[in-house]
Amino acid sequence: GDGDLDVVVGAADDNSVAWLENDGTGQSAGRHLISDEVTSVSSVVCTDVDGDGDLDVVVGAADDNSVAWLENDGTGQSAGRHLISDEVTSVSSVVCTDVDGDGDLD
Known part of the structure; x- marks a missing residue:
């Protein structure tokens, strides 16, 4: 990374x-597609899901009741x-945290 904060967006349409x-x-130098296969994106959050040092994207999709990570x-x-x-009916928000205190994201 270049040290600048970028913005991740989901577009349901x-x-x-x-x-x-x-x-x-603070200006955009361009839009970079991550995926065009998330049906009706309703929420995005960035975190290192797989522990490899880079940020992955966790997405909620309201229409297909799913939460997945890219x-x-x-x-x-x-x-x-x-x-x-x-099995998450009408996902509207996703938050990643260690709910059970075992050191990994839930």
Whole structure:
């Protein structure tokens, strides 16, 4: 990374998740598609799901009642979508934290 904070967005209308690159001045240097296969994106959050040192994207999809994570391949692109659950009715928000105190994200 370049040290600049970027923005990750989900767009329900075109089923996409993308990141907007910060050019260092607070302006966007471009939109980078992560995935266009998340039906009706309702929530996105960035965290290191797989513990490899880069940020992955956890997404909620209201229409298909799913929560999944998009694996960052280290270049800001997705190395695949991993389903966490498809039993979360009308997902509206996703938060990642260690609920049970065992040292990993739940």
